[in-house]
Amino acid sequence: MKERVRRIFEGLEGSADALVLVNSADPHLDHSFFYLFDAPSGLFEGSAAVAFPDGRLHVLSSLLEEESARQAAREDPSVSVDTMSAPDDRRGWLARLLPPGGRIALNYRELTHEDYRAVEAAVPGGSFVDASAAVRRARMVKDSREIERLRRAAAVGSRVAEEIPSLLHRGMTETELASEIEYRMMRAGASGRSFATIVGFGRNGAEPHYAPQEVPLEPGVSLVCDFGAYYRRYASDITRSFHFGPTDPELKRVHECVEAAQQAGFDAVRAGVPGKEVHLAAQRVVDASPWKGRFIHGVGHSIGLSVHDGYGMSARTEEPLVTGMAITVEPGIYLPGHGGVRIEDDVLVTDGGLEHLTTARRSYLEVPA
Numbered sequence: 001m002k003e004r005v006r007r008i009f010e011g012l013e014g015s016a017d018a019l020v021l022v023n024s025a026d027p028h029l030d031h032s033f034f035y036l037f038d039a040p041s042g043l044f045e046g047s048a049a050v051a052f053p054d055g056r057l058h059v060l061s062s063l064l065e066e067e068s069a070r071q072a073a074r075e076d077p078s079v080s081v082d083t084m085s086a087p088d089d090r091r092g093w094l095a096r097l098l099p100p101g102g103r104i105a106l107n108y109r110e111l112t113h114e115d116y117r118a119v120e121a122a123v124p125g126g127s128f129v130d131a132s133a134a135v136r137r138a139r140m141v142k143d144s145r146e147i148e149r150l151r152r153a154a155a156v157g158s159r160v161a162e163e164i165p166s167l168l169h170r171g172m173t174e175t176e177l178a179s180e181i182e183y184r185m186m187r188a189g190a191s192g193r194s195f196a197t198i199v200g201f202g203r204n205g206a207e208p209h210y211a212p213q214e215v216p217l218e219p220g221v222s223l224v225c226d227f228g229a230y231y232r233r234y235a236s237d238i239t240r241s242f243h244f245g246p247t248d249p250e251l252k253r254v255h256e257c258v259e260a261a262q263q264a265g266f267d268a269v270r271a272g273v274p275g276k277e278v279h280l281a282a283q284r285v286v287d288a289s290p291w292k293g294r295f296i297h298g299v300g301h302s303i304g305l306s307v308h309d310g311y312g313m314s315a316r317t318e319e320p321l322v323t324g325m326a327i328t329v330e331p332g333i334y335l336p337g338h339g340g341v342r343i344e345d346d347v348l349v350t351d352g353g354l355e356h357l358t359t360a361r362r363s364y365l366e367v368p369a
């Protein structure tokens with residue numbers, strides 16, 4: 001992980017003597033800890049990592065993940081691991097590694113205030129700088145190891161998306177379908193879901209971040225399924241919309257419009273293009289349709305160790321796409337009280353365009369009731 005450490009230090013504004021990453025308790029984990037420390041499994045609650053500009057990484061592991069920590073250290077000679085037997089050990093460990101009065105970089109974005117105070121106490125006279133922007137930029141461009149895991153996470157998402165039509169039956173509930181989706185992702189090799197699965201039947205599909213409930217599936221409604229897998233800590237994020245017969249003629253046309261908007265978004269993806277160009281390409285298609293104004297969110301975001309990995313594309317995003325970024329393209333049209341359609345895929349940004357990571361069928365499909 002030397003290269004990753006080096007990239008973060010290079011991206012800092014000004015210099016720093018060390019970078020410190022601290023995990024609190026789940027869900028307040030710092031995903032960047034795992035960007036530098038590639039332990040195969042585990043939460044590492046209360047653990048810390050100290051990186052130096054020469055690329056060395058010291059990790060203080062909780063005892064609960066000691067085997068995983070030792071395995072990661074065996075595979076990477078720039079990493080050394082200590083274990084703590086009590087939470088109080090961390091302060092002394094940090095004090096031994098960090099120079100008194102040193103300039104310490106911290107990931108403000110994912111550090112709890114309590115842990116900030118704890119690091120401060122371990123470095124008398126120290127000064128602290130925000131490394132969030134440098135960490136975000138380093139994580140945004142994926143290396144080959146990360147891309148391989150993203151491919152695997154995406155393959156799981158695609159496979160389960162292809163299975164959904166065969167699972168639908170009258171009376172099944174949103175929570176039942178969500179549980180099937182999550183079960184099938186793990187059966188296909190995922191270590192878990194990358195975010196809380198969204199399944200919305202009928203009018204519930206009109207709310208982009210809806211949470212599934214015990215609502216039964218009735219003929220004549222459309223449904224939105226948005227889910228993703230974690231594979232070796234890397235996320236996929238895919239949405240498919242289906243239509244449980246008989247067809248609703250308006251939602252069929254909505255589906256075709258969203259598919260065209262997504263294609264326009266894909267066509268705009270290329271290294272060097274400001275993110276807003278991807279959003280506006282999709283938005284123009286919706287704005288030219290009868291559903292102008294019903295595409296109510298940004299067209300996509302980066303994925304990686306988090307499902308929302310630090311970059312988002314809206315009408316105001318000037319920051320350009322870079323080769324090696326993994327992003328979603330996910331336009332939707334939402335008709336309150338009626339239904340919605342969203343289609344979401346994961347792609348890798350390349351010099352000349354993109355490579356598709358998720359590949360499941362996305363065109364209109366009426367599933368017989």
Ligand code: GLY
Pocket residue numbers: 195226227237330344
């Ligand atoms: N699942 C939320 C999203 O697609 O961004």
Ligand code: MN
Pocket residue numbers: 226227237238239344
């Ligand atoms: Mn999604």
Ligand code: MN
Pocket residue numbers: 237301328330344
């Ligand atoms: Mn998404």
